Structures are given as C-alpha cells and as structure tokens.
Amino acid sequence: MCIRSYRFVTSNLVIYWVHLCPMSKKVRLRFAPSPTGGLHLGGVRTVLYNYLFARQHGGEFILRIEDTDQTRYVSGAEEYIIDCLKWCGLEPDEGPHKGGPFGPYRQSERKVLGIYEKYARQLVEQGYAYYAFDTPEELEQMREKFKTPENPSPQYGHTLRHRMRNSLHLPDDETQQLLAAGTPYTIRIKVDPGQQISFTDMIRGEVTFSTDGIDDKVLLKADGMPTYHLAVVVDDFLMEISHAFRGEEWLPSAPVHILLWRYLFGEDKMPKWAHLPLILKPDGNGKLSKRDGDRLGFPVFAMNWTDPKTGEAATGFRERGFLPQAFVNLLAALGWNDGTNQELYTIDELIEKFSMDRVHKSGAKFDFEKAKWFNHEWIKQLPVTAYSPLVKALFDEQGIPTEATHFEKILELVKDRCTVLPDFIPNAGFFFQRPATIDLAAFQPKWTPAKQLFFVELIRQWQLEQGWDSHTLETGFKEMAAAATIKPGELLLPLRIMLVGGKFGPHVFDIVALLGRQETIDRVKHVLSLMPA
RNA sequence: GCCGCGUUGGUCAAUCGGUUAAGACGCCUCCCUUUCACGGAGGAAUGAGGGGUUCGACUCCCCUACGCGGUACCA
Known part of the structure; x- marks a missing residue:
C-alpha cells in the first residue's frame, strides 16, 4: 500500500507517509x-x-x-x-x-498450510513452549490426584508440570525418542510465575493479571490443530487485525494471548482489545x-x-x-x-x-x-414498501390471496397496530378474505327490526352511491342514521363486525372504502341473512 | 477454592464531585377514538451494604456481600 501511494504523491508527502505508515495501521x-x-x-x-x-x-x-x-x-x-x-x-x-488478500479464512484450511505449527515450533525453539506427551487419561488422573477442597481444579502449570511427561522435565534423549516414535503430543506454552501482565481494554481500561494463576495452555493439539489461543494471535497478526472485539468470556485468557504476542510478534503489533x-x-x-x-x-x-x-x-x-x-x-x-x-x-x-x-x-x-x-x-x-414483499410472502404461506390492488394502502392503514410482521395477518387478513367467524354475540342482543331495515336501506343506497371514498361514505351513513332516528354508534359496531368479524380494525369507513362496493355489500348481506328476521 | 470482571427503578439506562437522580420499555390512571390499536397527559418505582476522602459523594478509595465469567488437547 505504501508503495502504491508513493507514485502519486509529491516527495514531501512521501516522507510524511512513509514515516507514518508503520504507525497508522489500517483499521x-x-x-x-x-x-x-x-x-x-x-x-x-x-x-x-x-x-x-x-x-x-x-x-x-x-x-x-x-x-x-x-x-x-x-x-x-x-x-x-x-x-x-x-x-x-x-x-x-x-x-x-x-x-480476500489474507485467505484462506478457515482455520482448518490454514492449518493444512502449516501456519500454526510453524509458530508453535518456533516457540519451542525459543524456550517459550514445550512438548507434552500426557494422554487425556493422564491429565484426568492428575486432576483427580491433586484436587483438594481448596483447589478443585488443579492446573497444568508451573506448580505441577514437573510431575508430568513433557520435554521440560523428561531427559532430552527420552523426549527425542518419544518424538521419533511418533508419540502423540501437544505443545504447551510455558508460563513463568511472578509476572504481572497488564493491557488496556477499550471498554474496561487497564486490566492486570498475575502469571501465577495462568496454566500452560495447550497451543497445538495432538491432531496438529491449533487451539483458539494460538490461532487467534497468529491469524490476527497475519491478517493484520488492528482491533479485536470479543465477548467478555475471553478476558481471563487475554494474558495468554498477550504473552504469545510478546514472544511471537511483539506487543507493539498487538491489536487493541475490547471485551464486550x-x-x-x-x-x-x-x-x-x-x-x-x-x-x-x-x-x-x-x-x-x-x-x-x-x-x-x-x-x-x-x-x-x-x-x-x-x-x-x-x-x-x-x-x-x-x-x-x-x-x-x-x-x-x-x-x-x-x-x-x-x-x-x-x-x-x-x-x-x-x-x-x-x-x-x-x-x-x-415505508411499507420496505417490507411489503415480506408481508405478502406471509399471506401466501397462509393461502390468503392478496391480488387486491390496494395491498400497500392496506398495509399502510394497519401498520400502526403491528408489532411483528405476522401481526399483519389478523390485522389485514379480512381485506383479502371474508372473516371466518363473525362475533354476532357482540351486537345481536341489541339488534332490532329497525336496524335490520336500516342496513337493507343502506345497501340500496350504496348501490347507487356515486363516490366511494371514506369521507362521503361516512357522511352519507350518518345522514341515513339521523333519518332513521338511530344513533350512529348503535350502527357502527354492527357494521364493523359485519365487515371484519370482530371489534377491531381501523376506521370503519376506511375499511369500506378499501373493500370496495361489491365486497362491502356482499358482507353486509351475508350477515343480515344470518340474523333472525 | 483461585483469578478476573461487574453492581443506578422490574428491565434498558443518563449522570463523568454540587441535578427535584434524565429518558425508554413494561405497569397503572385519564384523554382521544361510538371498535381495537396508534397518539397525548399524568402516576407508582432506583444508587447492594459498611467504612473512608471531601465543604459536598451515585460519582473517587478500601472492605464486605452478591452476581457473572474463566479455571479443557471447547471456542
């Protein structure tokens, strides 16, 4: 990157840029x-x-x-x-x-390239890590043997590693023999006690750990795969990661990662950490x-x-x-x-x-x-257009036809009452298909022959109605109610229930307008036919 | 056990030494709506405990309690 910029920049700036380059790491x-x-x-x-x-x-x-x-x-x-x-x-x-330029991006594929093993061996050569030949069973025995009420989980670290089978405490020739014989082994980091490790977390500020309590974490497993600890630092380095944000559960292992950065690449190259x-x-x-x-x-x-x-x-x-x-x-x-x-x-x-x-x-x-x-x-x-296809898919799933031309207008009308997308089904479904159930009980007790007559007359009027918009429909309705000397409130609820099936939904006349003349009339007729004459 | 991190209403949270300790969700009341929502106006509800430091502490320090995370050839 520096080199590419070189050509396009005046010499003065080049000095500045080249000077800054190592410092100003790309994010x-x-x-x-x-x-x-x-x-x-x-x-x-x-x-x-x-x-x-x-x-x-x-x-x-x-x-x-x-x-x-x-x-x-x-x-x-x-x-x-x-x-x-x-x-x-x-x-x-x-x-x-x-x-991308830093691939492969799967650690299993990177492992095949020998990336992790190379660094693990380098650590062994430098004396920062060692071979450990302990089998899982032996580890289990160790934990069992050294377990006390005060220390329920003994660690493989500076206090115990001398009792285990590893290249630190086995005679050199025995280590070589084991290696030559193809004995399975892991590579563990050698953590020396008595050091304080501090770093600045972008969220928590300075955090300090003592190496006394840190165990000799496995870096390379017996199958040749790296553990998380080795893999993150190697890959963060190789991929030039500038900031590493991860969950708080990683905080306790941060000192291991810092040690690894120190040994392998230099702490100055380490990404800035944040533990969420x-x-x-x-x-x-x-x-x-x-x-x-x-x-x-x-x-x-x-x-x-x-x-x-x-x-x-x-x-x-x-x-x-x-x-x-x-x-x-x-x-x-x-x-x-x-x-x-x-x-x-x-x-x-x-x-x-x-x-x-x-x-x-x-x-x-x-x-x-x-x-x-x-x-x-x-x-x-x-805007409903942002999610109307999703809502349409939901209706399709339910087998509810949505060919209506006013689909988006309908969604617009009911969106205030929808918390999650499926809420559109009960709130708008009645526009596309007749209500499966009609809550007759909500108005039947107050039903009268006069009301029945009103609706019959209403149908006749609506068949002749010139305009079909919410407002004129409403005024017409109220005039008729006045002429019939029935309070509009007595008629509004029945009308609503005839159209949507229950006591819910937007303004009635908005529904009437969107439903259209024929459908509205059909629904009213249908309910009327259900009423005792 | 040990190590680390945390702790403001039921929940999310503001405050970065001086406020009547914001706001939001939820809850309750009322208004609007001749339905249900939306919207509007109110209401109840908070600094874990104890010591310091300071003229003054939710804010800084220490201790305790509690919670969480880690303590694997898991990430």
Whole structure:
C-alpha cells in the first residue's frame, strides 16, 4: 500500500507517509465464530460492534471461521452464519465465502498450510513452549490426584508440570525418542510465575493479571490443530487485525494471548482489545441461552436454526417477524448509547455515532418486550414498501390471496397496530378474505327490526352511491342514521363486525372504502341473512 | 477454592464531585377514538451494604456481600 501511494504523491508527502505508515495501521476487525450452531444474539452484537467500528474508521471487516475443533463442527453452520450476517446487513469485506488478500479464512484450511505449527515450533525453539506427551487419561488422573477442597481444579502449570511427561522435565534423549516414535503430543506454552501482565481494554481500561494463576495452555493439539489461543494471535497478526472485539468470556485468557504476542510478534503489533459485556437471561442470572428462549417464548438466534445432528429446531428473530433494521437497532442499544435520548438509529447513524468508550462494562438482561417495541417502531416508521414483499410472502404461506390492488394502502392503514410482521395477518387478513367467524354475540342482543331495515336501506343506497371514498361514505351513513332516528354508534359496531368479524380494525369507513362496493355489500348481506328476521 | 470482571427503578439506562437522580420499555390512571390499536397527559418505582476522602459523594478509595465469567488437547 505504501508503495502504491508513493507514485502519486509529491516527495514531501512521501516522507510524511512513509514515516507514518508503520504507525497508522489500517483499521481491520474480524468476527471469528466457530461453526457449531445457531448465531446467538450476543454473537450478532459482537459482529455489529466490530462492523460499526470498522465502517466508522473506513476500515475492513473480516469473517474468519474458527473451525479448529473437529468434534464440535456442525455442517451448514458456516453458511448459516453468513446468511445471518447478510440478513442483518453486516456483510464482511473478506471471508471464506468471498475470499480476500489474507485467505484462506478457515482455520482448518490454514492449518493444512502449516501456519500454526510453524509458530508453535518456533516457540519451542525459543524456550517459550514445550512438548507434552500426557494422554487425556493422564491429565484426568492428575486432576483427580491433586484436587483438594481448596483447589478443585488443579492446573497444568508451573506448580505441577514437573510431575508430568513433557520435554521440560523428561531427559532430552527420552523426549527425542518419544518424538521419533511418533508419540502423540501437544505443545504447551510455558508460563513463568511472578509476572504481572497488564493491557488496556477499550471498554474496561487497564486490566492486570498475575502469571501465577495462568496454566500452560495447550497451543497445538495432538491432531496438529491449533487451539483458539494460538490461532487467534497468529491469524490476527497475519491478517493484520488492528482491533479485536470479543465477548467478555475471553478476558481471563487475554494474558495468554498477550504473552504469545510478546514472544511471537511483539506487543507493539498487538491489536487493541475490547471485551464486550454479555447478554444475560431476563429472569435470574447468567448468560442468555437458547434454552431461555424456548422457556420464555422468544428467539435468541438471528434466524431459524435446525441442528443437523439432533434435529432440534430454534426459531429466529427473522422468522418471528423482526425487521433487520430493528434487530440491529435493538442490539446496538443493548449495552451502548450515545448519551442522548435517541433510541432509534439507522445503521448509518450507528456508524456515525457509535463509540467503544460508551459501551457498558456490565452485562445487560435481555428484555423481549423492549425488543418488540423496537420492531414496532420500525414497522411504523419505515415505508411499507420496505417490507411489503415480506408481508405478502406471509399471506401466501397462509393461502390468503392478496391480488387486491390496494395491498400497500392496506398495509399502510394497519401498520400502526403491528408489532411483528405476522401481526399483519389478523390485522389485514379480512381485506383479502371474508372473516371466518363473525362475533354476532357482540351486537345481536341489541339488534332490532329497525336496524335490520336500516342496513337493507343502506345497501340500496350504496348501490347507487356515486363516490366511494371514506369521507362521503361516512357522511352519507350518518345522514341515513339521523333519518332513521338511530344513533350512529348503535350502527357502527354492527357494521364493523359485519365487515371484519370482530371489534377491531381501523376506521370503519376506511375499511369500506378499501373493500370496495361489491365486497362491502356482499358482507353486509351475508350477515343480515344470518340474523333472525 | 483461585483469578478476573461487574453492581443506578422490574428491565434498558443518563449522570463523568454540587441535578427535584434524565429518558425508554413494561405497569397503572385519564384523554382521544361510538371498535381495537396508534397518539397525548399524568402516576407508582432506583444508587447492594459498611467504612473512608471531601465543604459536598451515585460519582473517587478500601472492605464486605452478591452476581457473572474463566479455571479443557471447547471456542
């Protein structure tokens, strides 16, 4: 990049640019999920904050698939994640699905290239890591053996590693023999006690850990795959990541990553870290999980997800009838605000106003009521053309014909009363097909022959009616009511019920106008025929 | 157990040492609407506890409690 700029820039500026180049790192962020299942609310929010920061700084947003655990790999999960990002409008600039200059973007493919192994061996040579030959069973025995009430989970670290089978404590020739014999091994980082490791988190400020409590994490697994710890730092370096935003659950392992940066690439090249607060379950405590959604009746995944192994299905916000604009908006607001009273933001406004230092430190309980409020607001504010195809698809699914020419006018008329997209069905369905049930009981007790007569006369009038707009229809109706000496209120409710089937819906004469002359008359006639003469 | 992070109404939250401690969701009341919503006007409801520092603490420090996260050849 520097070289390319060189040609187009005057010599004075070149000096400036070349001088600045190593310092002013291009802004590059990444979302690095494991393809193990549905994309959780918290995951999408992590994506969002990454995306907003990247866009705000004219940088790039990268998708990297961390599929280093073959036992947890779920087929289809990667495509699903990509689809979710697309639905949310948070599309990466680089990723496994579209390539880019820093590929491959799947860690399993990068592993084949020997990338991680190279760095793992380098660490061993430098004395920062070592070979460990302990089998899973041996590790289990160790944990069992050294477990005490005070220390229920003994760690493989400076206090215990001398009792284990590793290149640090085995005689050199034995290590060489084991290696030569092809004995399975892992490579573990050697963490020396007695050091303080500090770093500045963009949300939390300075955070300090002592190496005393950090174990010798496995870097390279026996199958040759890197663990997360090795893979993130190697890939963040190789992909020139400038800022790494991830969930708070990673905070405790940050010191391991910092050590790795120090040993491998230099701490000065390390991305700036931010550990995002968790999204908590609405009741009680703890991380929001899919189970909470099932239990409390709301989605936690962005889109529908069915686990291919278990067949277990989970509904998504999309299928529940959320608009992506609302989904992104509500996620942005969960843990961040700009200090004003504004709550509704477009993605462009978010890009402009988002700032990491206004992200909360503490987790937020998810409130589905508030989430629905956001959606409701977006349905009301957006022009119906923004979502009418989605609504049409919903009607199609229900087998409700929507050939009516006024489709969008109808949606416009009822959108204020729709919180999620499927709400359009009960609120607008009666425009397209006659109500399945008619709440006769609501007006039958007060029904009189005079009213019956009024409606018969009304039909006759409407057949002759010149104009067919809401206002003239209403005045005509009221005049007739006056002539019949019946209070309009006595007639309005029956009319409404004849047309929509119940006590709901927009202004009656708006309905009459949109329904059209023939259909309105037919519906009135039909109900009249149901009434005792 | 140990390590780390956190703690303002039921929930999301503003405040960055001096305010009657905003606003939103939800809830309640009223108005509008001869339906139901939308909308409008009100209302109830908050700084975990204890010590400091300070003329003054929700804001700064310490302790305690509580919660969360981590403590895997999972991410």
